[in-house]
Structure formats: structure tokens, C-alpha cells
Amino acid sequence: MGPAWHGGDPALCTAVGSALVTAPKTSLTPPPGALAPQRHPEAPAPGEPIGSHYDQCFGCGTGQPHGLHLQARAGEGVNVIAEFTVTPDHQGAPGLAHGGVLASALDETLGALNWMMHVISVTGRLETDFLRPVPVETVLHLDAQVRAVDGRKIYCSATGRIGGPDGPLAVRADALFIEVKVEHFIDNGRDEEIRAAMEDPDQVRRARAFEVNP
Numbered sequence: 001m002g003p004a005w006h007g008g009d010p011a012l013c014t015a016v017g018s019a020l021v022t023a024p025k026t027s028l029t030p031p032p033g034a035l036a037p038q039r040h041p042e043a044p045a046p047g048e049p050i051g052s053h054y055d056q057c058f059g060c061g062t063g064q065p066h067g068l069h070l071q072a073r074a075g076e077g078v079n080v081i082a083e084f085t086v087t088p089d090h091q092g093a094p095g096l097a098h099g100g101v102l103a104s105a106l107d108e109t110l111g112a113l114n115w116m117m118h119v120i121s122v123t124g125r126l127e128t129d130f131l132r133p134v135p136v137e138t139v140l141h142l143d144a145q146v147r148a149v150d151g152r153k154i155y156c157s158a159t160g161r162i163g164g165p166d167g168p169l170a171v172r173a174d175a176l177f178i179e180v181k182v183e184h185f186i187d188n189g190r191d192e193e194i195r196a197a198m199e200d201p202d203q204v205r206r207a208r209a210f211e212v213n214p
């Protein structure tokens with residue numbers, strides 16, 4: 001038998017007869033004690049653009065030539081909306097968007113939820129359903145919302161519709177984001193980019209926006 005998805009880590013699988021059966025992974029369903037998400041009092045007003053968290057970000061960076069250039073806006077609740085236009089650069093099959101690009105668009109929209117709660121979090125798990133092919137030149141209407149919060153774990157979901165905000169569902173995702181401190185980036189990022197980010201007053205200002213979290 002070939003290696004399982006977890007590389008055969010004995011902590012993650014149990015032997016049943018001769019077969020390896022994976023243990024259930026952390027659920028994307030909030031546990032019973034999870035709390036309803038709170039919109040931060042200083043979250044952007046509904047309809048207000050959220051802006052890029054880092055100008056070199058593949059998802060939202062305005063200075064990233066290869067990026068998706070996603071521009072999310074605050075929703076009414078603990079949610080954000082965005083539009084993403086599929087271009088020929090995003091193809092997987094002739095004339096159709098690559099699934100990984102669509103997953104990135106969902107991931108980035110979910111990441112923008114950080115601004116609605118003033119919490120820094122990173123994707124721990126992202127489970128994506130691809131329901132319809134998405135042709136080049138399609139505008140994908142994205143909507144992401146936080147469903148619940150349990151300690152550092154943020155349970156959220158996103159949808160991507162075609163033809164309009166109420167159009168047919170093309171992609172959807174459930175995700176678990178994990179809250180981190182700004183040190184997560186400083187400790188793990190490459191020195192060159194971290195140094196440049198710390199010398200950029202706009203970047204420092206964006207990071208500081210998360211420091212006070214009542």
C-alpha cells in the first residue's frame with residue numbers, strides 16, 4: 001500500500017486489519033462551545049474597500065505583477081465581498097480557470113476577514129468544492145463570512161458565484177483559520193522581505209492596526 005496523505009504518521013492513522021484508515025481530521029464544523037463572531041468596532045464600514053495587507057501578496061498585492069489583484073470590501077456583518085475576473089493567465093484547461101487559482105481567490109477573500117475582527121490569522125485548512133467550470137473572462141462574485149470562533153480557531157466559509165452576486169454557485173470553501181501574532185511572519189518569513197516590510201511605514205501601519213484587539 002502506498003503512503004497515506006499524512007505520510008504514514010502513526011499518530012494520524014490506525015491499522016484496521018491490513019488497511020490503514022485515516023483518523024478524522026479536525027472538523028470544519030464549529031464545536032458546541034464556539035462563539036458567534038464579533039465585528040470589530042473599527043472594522044471598515046460596509047462597502048468600504050479593505051485594501052491590501054501586503055503589496056507583494058499574490059492574492060491582493062497591488063505591487064505583485066503575477067497576482068490576482070483581489071480587492072475585497074467590507075460586508076454588513078462579519079463578512080467581506082470581492083470580485084475576481086478570470087483572465088487567460090489563470091487557465092488550467094483551454095478557456096477555463098485553474099482550480100488552484102480559484103482556491104487562491106477563495107483563500108484570499110477569507111483572509112480579508114481578518115480586518116473585520118482585527119485578528120491576524122492564517123489558513124490552517126481549506127476545503128474547496130468546485131461545482132461548475134469557470135470560463136476565462138468570467139467575473140467571480142466572492143463572499144466570505146466567519147461562522148464561529150473557538151479560541152484561536154476561526155471557522156469560516158466562502159462562495160464564488162458567476163453571472164452576478166446571486167448567480168449560480170461555481171465554487172465554495174469551508175476553512176479553518178488560526179489566529180497568530182505578527183511574530184509569526186517575522187519569525188518565519190525570509191529576512192530580505194521582512195526587513196523591507198519593516199522599513200515600509202505603510203506596512204508597519206497595517207500591522208499596527210491589529211495590535212489593539214478589545
Ligand SMILES: CCCCC/C=C\C/C=C\C/C=C\C/C=C\CCCC(=O)SCCNC(=O)CCNC(=O)[C@H](O)C(C)(C)COP(=O)(O)OP(=O)(O)OC[C@H]1O[C@@H](n2cnc3c(N)ncnc32)[C@H](O)[C@@H]1OP(=O)(O)O
Nearest residue numbers: 026053107108111121122123124125178185197198206207
Ligand atoms: C513585519 C511584517 C508584517 C506582515 C504582516 C502584516 C499584517 C498582517 C495582517 C493580515 C495578514 C494575515 C494573513 C494573510 C491573509 C490572507 C492570505 C490568505 C491566507 C493564507 O494563505 S495564509 C498562508 C497559508 N497558511 C500558512 O502558511 C499556515 C502554516 N501553518 C502554520 O503556521 C501553523 O500550523 C499554524 C499557525 C496554522 C498553527 O500552528 P500553532 O503552533 O500556532 O498552533 P497549533 O498547532 O497548536 O494549533 C492551534 C489549534 O488549531 C488547530 N489546527 C492547527 N492547524 C490545523 C489544521 N491544519 N487543520 C485543523 N486544525 C488545525 C490545532 O488542532 C489546535 O487546536 P486545539 O487548540 O483545539 O488543540
